[in-house]
Amino acid sequence: MKRRTFLQLTGMTAAGAALSGCQSGNEKLIPYLVPPDEGVTPGKAEYYASSCRSCPAGCGILVRVSEGRAKKIEGNPTHPVNKGKLCAMGQAVLQELYHPDRVPQPLKRSGPRGSGAFTRITWEEALELLAGQLRTLQREKATDRLALVTPQLSGTLAELTTLFMHAFGSSHHLSFDLLGPDWLRTATRRSFGQPGLPWYDVAETRYLLSFGADFVEHHLSPVQYGYAFGRMRQGRDTVRGHFTYVGGRMSLTGASADRWMPARPGSEGILALGLARLILAESLFDAGSLAANGLRAEELLHSLAAYDLSRVAGETGLAERTIAEVAREFATTRPALAMAGETVAFQTNGPDAVRAVQLLNLLMGNLNRPGGVYPDGGSRVGPENSFAELLSLVAAMRGDRIRVAMIHGDPVHAIPPATGFQESLARVPFVVSFSTLMDDAALQADLILPDHAALESWGEVVPLAGTQHRVIGLMQPVVTPLFDTRQFPEVLMAVAGKLGGRTAAAFPQQSYLEMLKGAMEKQVGHKGMDFEAVWVDLLRQGGLFETRHDQEKDYRRAPGSPLPIPAEPRFAGDEKRFPLHLLVYPSTAFYDGRGAPHPWLQQLPDPMTTVVWGSWVEINPRTAAELGIGSGDLVEVTSSQGALRFPAVIYPGIRPDMVAIPLGQGHRGGGRYAKERGANPLALLALITDGTEHQPAWHATRVRVSRISEKGELVTAGHPQGSYRSELIEI
Amino acid sequence: MSEHPGSSAKSALQLNDELLSSLRPPSLRWYGLAFFLGAVVAWGLYAFTYMVTTDMSCTGLDRPVMWGIYIVNFVFWVGLSHSGTMVSSILRLSQANWRRPILRAAEAMTVFTITVAGLFPLIHLGRNWVFFYLIPYPNQRGLWPNFRSPLLWDATAITTYIIGSSLFLYLGMLPDLAVARDRSRGWRRKLYTILAMGWRGTAREWVIYHKASTLMAALIIPVAVSVHSIVAWDFAVTVVPGWHSTIFPPYFVIGAIHSGVAAVITLMIIIRRAFHLEEYLTPLHFDNMGKLLLVIALLWSYAYFVEVQTTWYAHEPIEWEVFSFMAGNYTPALLLMLFGNSVLPITALCFKRLRRSIGAMLVISLLVNVGMFIERFLIIVPSLSHKNMPFVWGTYRPTWVELSVTAGAFAGFALLYTLFAKCFPIVAVTDVRELDVREASVPFGRTKVPSVVGKE
Amino acid sequence: MFPLLRYEGGRGSYDIRTQFIGKIMEKQTSPYKWGMVIDLDRCTGCGACVVACQAENNVGICDKKEISEGRNMHWLRIERFWVGEYPDVRVRFLPVLCQHCHDAPCEPVCPVYASYHNPDGLNGQVYNRCIGTRYCGNNCPYAVRVFNFYNHEWPKPLDNQLSPDLTVRSRGVMEKCTFCVQRIRRAKEDAKGEGRLVRDGEVQPACAQTCPAEALVFGNLADPHSRVARLSRSPRRFRLLEHLGTHPSVYYLKGGGREHV
């Protein structure tokens, strides 16, 4: 970045400091020796407002910078999504910037793929190399043989990439996130006729019923929901919101629940319908809401007759009494709120199960009500079947119909091999990676064009399902780039320029920054007035936070949308050979694995198991005893896809017929802290979908577990026996 | 006293010869021993240097167990140091004549053990190189050590004890140094001349000498008691479950005397062999020491019982947790300790035959100190392992560094001792002769008859 | 300025001894008694505070080996307890940091005053002065004091992130949560500059600042109207190992609806 722009930025930060709410930026050289009477007058630190893009929630951040170095990241108090709060991953963004193993400049493969042997080249050479490849495609009229793989992008970055691929003439743009909310958009569209993601008013609800929605760890917008959860519990003088969690594994979210219902995997939808039936039968439902949504209670009750208590209890493995209690609690407490999450969605009957949960909200009139659920104001549209696109791209690569693949992010680690992505990618002659670290994708690449770290980048982030209103968070560089790297969009534009013709013409702007500003100008839409001033203000406060409640299309039952009838769940691997259900869940610190390179997160004990620096498999004490497995033993988990070894964690909060493994470890690359640490459980997952609409069922794999040795090299922060002795400290 | 060797037969010259035999030029075996000990000390020093130059991660310490073998050593060696001064001054004051041949050995032992003990608190520091912050010296920072901290009490008490016991040793040695001076030549003569401070053995000198040594004997006892009480307070004044116990000071003092007396017995046996003093250290002496040990073993057992019984009766959850953890996790050690400190001495020492059997006494006295070392360990480590916060319970296993330093300490002590025995009369010549003279004149030596040596 | 029994919340746990301390405290001139309230009903155990603390306070990066040896350097830990058996099993989270005891067992045992009490009620730690006896670590009932068994390093360019506000502790010294004293001092200096007292909520430690659920509330217990003082009077309040009489400055609020209230 040019020195001028940089200085200009420093100018923009005063307000940031004021916003920070916690501290006016004082700075000093000599360490504080604590005697508080020495008054040393310190210097000044600047605060830059920016956004966190470590996960789709897109929280607002303030970066404390002194002597040109980023020192600490705080939440942006004025940001509507996270209100000054941050999660562990957000705190660790600094370590992406200052990671000791960053790719310092463009690299060209010099050894066999995956060997990690590269030679340093200049940007000029690098861009020429890529442009050369693309020109060949153009010459051979084979532009469709270019593929671009990115995470699910938003805002100008989404536009820019689409524009590039379109202008170049390729349809193979895959924007895929393992944990992308496609499932939720689809379900919402089918239930309410629109793909707008739900925004749950958790803070104001009095009864929260979560079907495997782990909003504390990762679901949609963790910080925002963590904040709301605190308020739901103790934010109101007289009311304490009640929380019931449904799911075979007690997740971190489940751990905060007042009641845990370990329903059999795949039976959650049936449970939801069972509750609905009871509510109808005891006519505890909200008549107004039913009427407004064109439903008739008797008809509903009739069509749900099959879901009587005894059957539901049988299929879920829960006590009839409990189910009845929860049904009544949920129906008689207003406002109440039901959420559906990934553990439910990624079953073969997931889509219907999710809609069954949504039906509960409709039934109790929780739609578009305080303490209920609204359509989110930010991300109204987004990918809805990226999984299908993934499969078709894999097919194309298999059929050698892809010659050049440009990869942003690390799909090589974060896509289950059962999809065939990795082995088909190996067939692509020329692979380009934009990774900042030598991650698994970069290791497979022929050319690495290192992107800036987030804190060196321009950009905007549209928070995912973060607010009821529209929010666009801005990212600005907070330090001068450490290395000879370039921002991904700039590179695309540069390549386009080299290609000339249509592709170049698609990008009239001088730089990505200009494009960004243009986009923001449209968004702000103050005609005539001087945008530069507005722009500076936007940067100061960290983005465009609209407070007015714009006319958002409310949730209404889509006319003629069929009643969700979850099918019998199917599982990969027969019950005899693979007796246990496998749950692969996003780890609290690593999300889908992108947190793993950061030592702070590796060192952070996993909240539920207190394990550090590794992966593990969670087993119910009873099951473990039957299999002769002790805490810390090395065990082998085998599925139809293959076998992996993990240390065992004895986990009282999981069904005996289930085991769970956190996602995020097992990188081949990813820098010294993540490299070859633990194993990647995605390798165990079988490719099984809900049949009808290509929704993956990642939680529908069965496994068997066997003990290998006592050398699991499990390290936990908590003492194995002491962790059961809370009575000694009387908490 | 009838059993005392009819030394009246011997001339004073012979006596001196025998008693000063240790001062004869070293034999090859002596050199061998000294070299071996030196090697072990060197290894210990290497281990220590390694720790200081790298970092403390080479120890087995962690959170919550922040004190380990080093502090165990500290307490153990302080215990041993109660051998000499206590024993010898008690015996001095009680005028037990059979004490005479072992006085010196015991007193020397005190000086060396307390010196070794004093090293451990410094060895275990995370930043040994700034140990002097512990010292109250004037500095322009206006910094001063914290006298509310038992560690400062330790520093004070131990310094006092080192000085006191050294004086005690030196004072008792004065006349012998004179004898040695008169019988040696070369550098030894120069050395003894300086140390003997012109002692001529006039009646007046003897009178003063006896006054002084009796006084020292009386003074050193409270010091000795206070030293180990203070060491006990290092633990008793904390809020660590298993440490916070009012009985610790007396309990520690008793323990100290227990290991002290046992150590003296061991020492007697070794010296007896090494310098062929069979005539002077007879079964009678071992019989007496045996009785003393028996009494102390009983006291110790009582104290231990009281300590455990209180914990058990109160059943305060965390304290009981600590105790059950100790009993469960260190059962063999615990049993060995009880056997060595209590069961064995109490049973065996009831029998005169065993008390008078050198072999038996050697085994018993050694086992007592093995037991005492374990006891220190079982007081310090298990309590820290299962402190108040169950979530951060831990364990401790000493590493090669800590064990090497420990070995170095034992070797260092032995080395100092052998050197001392070579350079100074290890048996109190004059004391023995004095008794001898008096016995020559008074066969049933109960009535007090003034003699050249004057009153005791 | 305020007698201790005021910020004892006027309920329950003050005894003769507390009042006596109250007298002593009154003698002190500081208008601040920094304290924290931790609402266990809000805390979700997410661990954001732990990383925030590490980032703010130059806490060393500990590898797997170091932690397996029980030498994790975190100043703040989230204790996780399992209660009961499947299916009636519960998890309890307990964030534990230095409790800044008014009668801190770690202070009198330190032979060099490296662990000391300041007039604002903070338990201070002077790294330069510490000689590493680890006595304080043994005597801290809450086991929050961590010792630098290793010499921690920050491979370049990770070291760029180190905060210039505090030292990087060398091997052989004890360290622990300071209530982010560097932030407190900054706020006090600003306030002094404007000739006023530090406002409620003006200074927040890194952990409280980032806590999504707002489970951590920091402030001046000596000001009976501060948020922290008000919360510290809640009927759900309790203090860790209260029976030891350490009089911590950290109050916990029991999990509201859970059966253990």
Ligand SMILES: Nc1nc2c(c(=O)[nH]1)N[C@H]1C(S)=C(S)[C@@H](COP(=O)(O)OP(=O)(O)OC[C@H]3O[C@@H](n4cnc5c(=O)[nH]c(N)nc54)[C@H](O)[C@@H]3O)O[C@H]1N2
């Ligand atoms: N808490 C705490 N307080 C301390 C200490 C500690 O260790 N801890 N250390 C004490 C010690 S030892 C010292 S020396 C003092 C140091 O404290 P100060 O004497 O205040 O030293 P600085 O603050 O480093 O520098 C003073 C000012 O000089 C300015 N300056 C730099 N170069 C020049 C120049 O060429 N000309 C002029 N006119 N100004 C210049 C700097 O920008 C700064 O504003 O702090 C003391 N105070």
Ligand SMILES: Nc1nc2c(c(=O)[nH]1)N[C@H]1C(S)=C(S)[C@@H](COP(=O)(O)OP(=O)(O)OC[C@H]3O[C@@H](n4cnc5c(=O)[nH]c(N)nc54)[C@H](O)[C@@H]3O)O[C@H]1N2
């Ligand atoms: N980044 C940066 N570096 C600086 C400066 C700066 O402003 N910024 N200032 C420079 C200046 S002006 C100075 S004066 C130096 C100060 O340099 P130092 O003197 O190293 O400063 P400190 O480490 O604060 O001083 C405390 C030292 O004294 C020791 N100490 C503590 N208590 C005692 C005690 O009782 N006795 C003894 N003997 N030692 C004790 C501790 O081991 C510690 O190393 O730093 C210089 N270096």
Ligand code: SF4
């Ligand atoms: S929730 Fe996502 S966006 Fe928000 S701070 Fe955490 S990682 Fe960043």
Ligand code: SF4
């Ligand atoms: S950040 Fe808040 S909610 Fe998360 S663990 Fe810490 S205290 Fe609990």
Ligand code: SF4
């Ligand atoms: S919690 Fe521990 S370290 Fe903190 S003040 Fe109390 S005793 Fe000292």
Ligand code: SF4
């Ligand atoms: S370790 Fe440091 S702070 Fe703790 S007692 Fe020893 S010198 Fe004091």
Ligand code: SF4
């Ligand atoms: S108060 Fe500051 S130092 Fe203490 S735990 Fe919180 S962040 Fe860490």
Ligand SMILES: [Mo]
């Ligand atoms: Mo200075």
